Structures are given as C-alpha cells and as structure tokens.
Amino acid sequence: MAFNTGLSGLRAASVDLDVTGNNIANASTVGFKGSRVQFGDLYANGFLSSGSSPIGDGVRVQDVQQSFAQGNISFTDNGLDMAINGDGFFVLNNGGEVRYSRAGQFGIDKDGFVTNNQNMRVQGFQADDDGNLSGIRGDLQVDTANLAPQRTTNIESELNLDSREGVLEVSGTRVQTAQPAVGTSTTAQTLTITYSDGSTRNVSVPAGSEASATADLLNQQDDISASARTEYTLAASEVQAGETVTVQGTDFDIPAGEPNPIDWLRDALNNSPLNSVSATIDGAGDLRIVESRGNDLTVSYQSGAGIVTETQVGSVNITLGRDVTLTSDGNLLAGSSSQPFRTNQFDPNDQGTYNHATSTTIYDSLGNPHEITQYFVKEPVTGGASVWAMYVQIDGEDVGDPPLPTGGPSPARYELQFNTDGTLESIDGNPNGEVLISNWTPLDSNGDPNGSSGPLLISSGGVTPIPDPPTSSNFVINLEDTTQFGSDFGVNDQRQNGFATGRLSGLDVSDTGILFARYTNGQSQTLGQVALASFNNTTGLAPVGETTWVETFDSGQPIIGRPDTGTLGAIKASSVEESNVDLSAELVNLIIAQRNYQANAKTIETSDAVTQTIINLR
Structure with missing residues (x-):
C-alpha cells in the first residue's frame, strides 16, 4: 500500500512540476493565464459504507485550473495592438471555428482583415459606408481603397460683426x-x-x-x-x-x-x-x-x-x-x-468697400477645392433696423440666383437683420438664418466647367434642406448663430461638410474598441467595433493552444457585446496584456514540487527497504 501511496505522490508532484514549468515557460507570453494544480486525497470506500481502514490511499490531481486574473498592461508601437482592461475575451474566427483570447497582438493580412499571429480573424460589429455601427457581427476588415470625395452641402458660419463699425464713407x-x-x-x-x-x-x-x-x-x-x-x-x-x-x-x-x-x-x-x-x-x-x-x-x-x-x-x-x-x-x-446716406458701392477687389471678409474651402462633387468668400458691409440704419449686407463669391465669381437676363449668375447679396440684443433676426426676411447658394457652376483653372455637378436653380426645383444624396452643387450657409455685438469682428466657428479624396494614412482604436481609419485629407471613418465575449463560468473554458480557449458545456454560452458596456472591460489601444504569471511565486512552487517529488520517492525507497527486510528473514 505504501508503494501505491508513494507512487500517487510522485504522479501528483510530477504534474505539479509540469504545470509550474509551463507557467514559467509562458511568463512572457502575451495574454497567457497561469494555472495551478488542485489535489485531493484518496480513501478506500465501499458501496454502502466507508472502508474499514481510515488510512488514506494517496493523492490524486483533481484539476488543473487556470487563473484569469488581470495581467499587467504594457504599451507597444503597434496601433492595432489591444489589451482588455477588465472582463472579456476577443472573439476570433479560426476558419469557421470560434475561439476566444486575451492576446491582442493584431495586424492586417493581405485582404485587409484584422488578424492575430495565427491568421485568426478578429470578430466585431460592422459599420456601413457612412460609418454607422450596426449590430451585425462579422470579420473586421480595413478597406484600403481611397476615400471617395464628398461635396459640400452645408457651411456653418458663426461670426460676430462689430456693431461699432460705421457705414463706409461713400x-x-x-x-x-x-x-x-x-x-x-x-x-x-x-x-x-x-x-x-x-x-x-x-x-x-x-x-x-x-x-x-x-x-x-x-x-x-x-x-x-x-x-x-x-x-x-x-x-x-x-x-x-x-x-x-x-x-x-x-x-x-x-x-x-x-x-x-x-x-x-x-x-x-x-x-x-x-x-x-x-x-x-x-x-x-x-x-x-x-x-x-x-x-x-x-x-x-x-x-x-x-x-x-x-x-x-x-x-x-x-x-x-x-x-x-x-x-x-x-x-x-x-x-x-x-x-x-453715406454708404459704399461694393467691389470685391477694393477692400475699402466692405467692412469684413472671411474665406473657407469647399468641395465640388469630384473633390476639387474651391474658395468661398463672404463679404460683410455695414448698411445705414433705416426704420430702427440694424442691417448688414452679405455678398458671396466662389473663386471670385458671382453665384446669385435668379440669373441675370444674360444668363450668368447675378451678384449674391443677402440682408442680415439683427435684433436689438445683437442676435440674428432674419436673412432677407427669412427667420431660419439660412442662405441657399443655388447658382454655382464649379470651374477649373481655365475658367471652364470642370465636369462636376452643376447648380439647380430655385425656379428648377432647388430646395432646402439639400436632398440626400445630393444631385447638384447647391449648398446652404447657416448663419443662425451669427451675432452683432460691440466687439471685434471674429470667426467663432466656420466648418463645412465636404472633403477631397483621401488615402489611408493610419488606424486608431478607441477605449470602446471602435476602429477608425485616418486619411490624408484629414477625415476619419469608423470601420467597425471590436466584439468582446464573457462567460458565466470562465474557468470552464478549455485551452486549445495559441493562447486561445474554446467554449465548453461547463463554461456556458458566450455573452457577446461592445467593450466598456455591462460587465465587459475597456480596450486599451497600442497595448497588450502581459502574462499574469508571478515568476517569483512560480520559482518557489518549483522548489516545493521538487521537495514533494523527492519525499514521495523516499516513501517508495523506505517501503522497498522494509519489504527487503521481510524477504531476508530466515
């Protein structure tokens, strides 16, 4: 019996050595989770009652259980590396087999899919062409094609016109x-x-x-x-x-x-x-x-x-x-x-005929840039109303609608009337603070139409808001937040929604796992969002190598969601989660396992000596 007891101890100590050695070997493996051996003693038991002998029969390995405690997070120089700070696993597609991992060392394969080192594709929530995330889960893919240009359909122009300005001396x-x-x-x-x-x-x-x-x-x-x-x-x-x-x-x-x-x-x-x-x-x-x-x-x-x-x-x-x-x-x-009265005759080429001007870049349907300039002229106060005239030109050309009898655009002039508190009351009597530019034909450097979408006159059906998708060069200037206060002229905010074509220049990942593509035209677009999975019984997952696990009956089915929601952790970009192995503790465990192995071997050696003594009796 002592032989069996000692032998069971050798087996248990050997397993302990194997597990400890495996932990030590993977101390630098990203996303690795250390394991520990759980032992149980053995006793002889009958079917209806305990055995007659209270002496144990040795030890057995009950389980090798992994510890899913958080590992340290370290930074890397790869923008696609990700670490999970909290609960959850990355969802990987291994040729149709679903695996789960904490190792976030990711890159891009030749087809643009986000993969790990074993070419398993990272799963996430898909985004449409406009960057809107959906609840559809699939393989995350980076589109390396050029970003198509977007024509300008709206300009937000938030200005302050200096009420202290006088009417120009003409x-x-x-x-x-x-x-x-x-x-x-x-x-x-x-x-x-x-x-x-x-x-x-x-x-x-x-x-x-x-x-x-x-x-x-x-x-x-x-x-x-x-x-x-x-x-x-x-x-x-x-x-x-x-x-x-x-x-x-x-x-x-x-x-x-x-x-x-x-x-x-x-x-x-x-x-x-x-x-x-x-x-x-x-x-x-x-x-x-x-x-x-x-x-x-x-x-x-x-x-x-x-x-x-x-x-x-x-x-x-x-x-x-x-x-x-x-x-x-x-x-x-x-x-x-x-x-x-004393006023001016507006001339865009004479700075003395307007009080203020501001310019910004807009884009036609082909992504060509054009410069729009807004000129502001203080008008005499009539009937107690405070009025500024705004003139608009694009690339130095008039864009007024209706056209002149000759067919060309008329000067685009709009009257901005302000309340006594300095806020905008109306533009040409319209209280919504918007101006529709509906007679702009984009031109090339030679002054000829460049082939992009042309204007849609109001008489031909040009309306606001601009239809989506747009079919003309029409756009709206929104001046709703423009003011006339007694302070210097200033452009508080000037932005428009168009852009030129762009090439992919980089990728960024947010704390919620959203993958952004950065382009050379300064734009960014959402490509998708990394999906995370959690389990009711994490220790029930079965390790299958490559720092991955698969679902088992004991683990239960995965609960898949977006990072930083519910119990799922947040994503740290350009980072990886290190192994949670405590190397000092493992070296101590190695000594303990060695001691246990030697002690059990001594039990067998002593039993052999006793047995030999009995055999030698004459």
Missing part, C-alpha cells in the same frame, strides 16, 4: 419704390440713370415686370445696386381651420379643429419648400407673407364670396452711388421715397 442715395396695390403691375417704361459726369444710361423695363427682374436689370449698371421684396398681408379672419390657403401654387391645408390656424399657417410657410417665402404675424394679428426675391406673390384663400386669388407685385430697394440719379417715365418711381 455718399449715395437710397430709393425705396412703393409697392403697387394688389392686382396692379408696372407699365412699360424707361429708367434713366444720370452719372456725375453728365452721361446717361437708359434701362428699359417691360410692362408687367416682376420687381426681381427690375432689380436684376439695375444690378447690371455701374454705381447702382438693387434688391427686391414682395409683402402681402392676409387678414387673420381669412385664415380658418379646415380651409386651404395656397401660396405660390403650394396648398396649405389647415387641419380641422386647429385652435390657432394663423400660427399653424405661419409655421407651415416657414418650413415649406418655398425657400424665398417666409411669414410673420404683425402687430394687428394678421399674417405678413414675404417673398424675399421680389417675385410676384400669388395667394388664394377661401372667403365668404368663394375662392379669392390675389397677386401682389413687389417693391425695389435701389442704392445709387455718389451723384447718381434715377428717373422714370412710368409708374415705377411713383410714390417712392429717397434718402441720402
């Missing part, structure tokens, strides 16, 4: 034409512009011309600029719930039972595709509808006498340069008012 005259009565229009007439040197120039205005067309004709003349505006007042009594109001051919069906129909109609107009139309409620409670471009404004509504349709012609605001006068042989200037 004399002029402002003429505000009267708005004709509803249903009337201008007659055919000739406008005569007389300059300071005595020369004259005639401008023919056809009968029935819209105010916007008259303004376009005047904008083609030297030392004169013009803008147009149409206002129509709809009485509150004509706006009823359950009825329809039609503006510029668009029906607005007021819901039956609507408690505030005029408020509903105001909001509907301000949020409609009619970009140049806005609405406010005046002091009398009536609805004031404004067409900011000066086009004829047609409104239909239901009245006691049936459907009433009225068309309102706009008025023209004319700015004349120094010693320039304007006369007419028709009714355009009848009832108009004139006011001399």
Whole structure:
C-alpha cells in the first residue's frame, strides 16, 4: 500500500512540476493565464459504507485550473495592438471555428482583415459606408481603397460683426419704390440713370415686370445696386381651420379643429419648400407673407364670396452711388421715397468697400477645392433696423440666383437683420438664418466647367434642406448663430461638410474598441467595433493552444457585446496584456514540487527497504 501511496505522490508532484514549468515557460507570453494544480486525497470506500481502514490511499490531481486574473498592461508601437482592461475575451474566427483570447497582438493580412499571429480573424460589429455601427457581427476588415470625395452641402458660419463699425464713407442715395396695390403691375417704361459726369444710361423695363427682374436689370449698371421684396398681408379672419390657403401654387391645408390656424399657417410657410417665402404675424394679428426675391406673390384663400386669388407685385430697394440719379417715365418711381446716406458701392477687389471678409474651402462633387468668400458691409440704419449686407463669391465669381437676363449668375447679396440684443433676426426676411447658394457652376483653372455637378436653380426645383444624396452643387450657409455685438469682428466657428479624396494614412482604436481609419485629407471613418465575449463560468473554458480557449458545456454560452458596456472591460489601444504569471511565486512552487517529488520517492525507497527486510528473514 505504501508503494501505491508513494507512487500517487510522485504522479501528483510530477504534474505539479509540469504545470509550474509551463507557467514559467509562458511568463512572457502575451495574454497567457497561469494555472495551478488542485489535489485531493484518496480513501478506500465501499458501496454502502466507508472502508474499514481510515488510512488514506494517496493523492490524486483533481484539476488543473487556470487563473484569469488581470495581467499587467504594457504599451507597444503597434496601433492595432489591444489589451482588455477588465472582463472579456476577443472573439476570433479560426476558419469557421470560434475561439476566444486575451492576446491582442493584431495586424492586417493581405485582404485587409484584422488578424492575430495565427491568421485568426478578429470578430466585431460592422459599420456601413457612412460609418454607422450596426449590430451585425462579422470579420473586421480595413478597406484600403481611397476615400471617395464628398461635396459640400452645408457651411456653418458663426461670426460676430462689430456693431461699432460705421457705414463706409461713400455718399449715395437710397430709393425705396412703393409697392403697387394688389392686382396692379408696372407699365412699360424707361429708367434713366444720370452719372456725375453728365452721361446717361437708359434701362428699359417691360410692362408687367416682376420687381426681381427690375432689380436684376439695375444690378447690371455701374454705381447702382438693387434688391427686391414682395409683402402681402392676409387678414387673420381669412385664415380658418379646415380651409386651404395656397401660396405660390403650394396648398396649405389647415387641419380641422386647429385652435390657432394663423400660427399653424405661419409655421407651415416657414418650413415649406418655398425657400424665398417666409411669414410673420404683425402687430394687428394678421399674417405678413414675404417673398424675399421680389417675385410676384400669388395667394388664394377661401372667403365668404368663394375662392379669392390675389397677386401682389413687389417693391425695389435701389442704392445709387455718389451723384447718381434715377428717373422714370412710368409708374415705377411713383410714390417712392429717397434718402441720402453715406454708404459704399461694393467691389470685391477694393477692400475699402466692405467692412469684413472671411474665406473657407469647399468641395465640388469630384473633390476639387474651391474658395468661398463672404463679404460683410455695414448698411445705414433705416426704420430702427440694424442691417448688414452679405455678398458671396466662389473663386471670385458671382453665384446669385435668379440669373441675370444674360444668363450668368447675378451678384449674391443677402440682408442680415439683427435684433436689438445683437442676435440674428432674419436673412432677407427669412427667420431660419439660412442662405441657399443655388447658382454655382464649379470651374477649373481655365475658367471652364470642370465636369462636376452643376447648380439647380430655385425656379428648377432647388430646395432646402439639400436632398440626400445630393444631385447638384447647391449648398446652404447657416448663419443662425451669427451675432452683432460691440466687439471685434471674429470667426467663432466656420466648418463645412465636404472633403477631397483621401488615402489611408493610419488606424486608431478607441477605449470602446471602435476602429477608425485616418486619411490624408484629414477625415476619419469608423470601420467597425471590436466584439468582446464573457462567460458565466470562465474557468470552464478549455485551452486549445495559441493562447486561445474554446467554449465548453461547463463554461456556458458566450455573452457577446461592445467593450466598456455591462460587465465587459475597456480596450486599451497600442497595448497588450502581459502574462499574469508571478515568476517569483512560480520559482518557489518549483522548489516545493521538487521537495514533494523527492519525499514521495523516499516513501517508495523506505517501503522497498522494509519489504527487503521481510524477504531476508530466515
């Protein structure tokens, strides 16, 4: 019996030596988890009762259990190396077999898949072309192709215009034409512009011309600029719930039972595709509808006498340069008012004709860069309103819509009106703070169209917001947060959403395991997110080599989720988790295992001596 007892001790000590030696051998293995041997004593037992002898029968190895305690995290120079700080395992695809590992030494294979040293593919949550993460799990792959360019569709322009600035020192005259009565229009007439040197120039205005067309004709003349505006007042009594109001051919069906129909109609107009139309409620409670471009404004509504349709012609605001006068042989200037003032005649090539300017780069559909410049000109205060004019040019070219009668873009001029607290009230009467640029044709260095998407005029269906995906060169300038405070002009924020094509320049990993691709154009894109798995019984996992484990019945099924959620740990990029083997403790264990082996061998040697003594009895 002593032989068996000693032999079981030798076997147990041998296993202990093997496990300790394995721990020592893997003390520098990334992601390795040390093991320890668990022993149990042996006793003879009967089926119904304990054995008659209380003497033990030796020892046996009950289990070799791994310790999944956290190992130290060390930094590396590989951006794709990852360490898990906390609970969880990387999920690896080994040719269809799923394995789990804490070793995060990863790289890219020839097909762009993220793999470990044994070409097992790292599993993660996929991202779509726009970088939006989904719940679909698969092999993480890095697309090494160039990043396609994205055209500019939105510019956020947050500025401060210095309210202390004065109107630039150039004399002029402002003429505000009267708005004709509803249903009337201008007659055919000739406008005569007389300059300071005595020369004259005639401008023919056809009968029935819209105010916007008259303004376009005047904008083609030297030392004169013009803008147009149409206002129509709809009485509150004509706006009823359950009825329809039609503006510029668009029906607005007021819901039956609507408690505030005029408020509903105001909001509907301000949020409609009619970009140049806005609405406010005046002091009398009536609805004031404004067409900011000066086009004829047609409104239909239901009245006691049936459907009433009225068309309102706009008025023209004319700015004349120094010693320039304007006369007419028709009714355009009848009832108009004139006011001399000191202002400037805007010239983008003369810095003395504008107060401030700022530029930024935008991109067409082919990824070609272009420079957009916004010029700001302080206007005289009229009617208590504080107004700045904003002019927009791209690559030094006008981009105004509607086009000139010659077909080319008109000067893009917009009036920014500010409240008394310095916040922006409206742009051309529109309270949403947006400007639609809808007449830009991207040009090459020779001044010819470069083949990218061209403009979509408002008259042809250009609207805001810009459709997704965009089909034209149209974009929006958002000036909602622009202010007019008594401090220096400043660009607080200026950003746009376009970019040129880019080549892959690097990869980054966040603490939540999100894989980002960095490109030479300064953009980054989400490629996916590393998936982590946890188990109810981690020690039930079966080691299969290569610092990996597989699921077993004892471990239970994996719970797979995103890093740093639930009980899962966070990801540390450019880092690896070292082995959790304590080398000093293992060397002590080695001495103990050696001592145990020698002691059990001594038991066998002593039993052999006793047996030999019995044999030698005569």
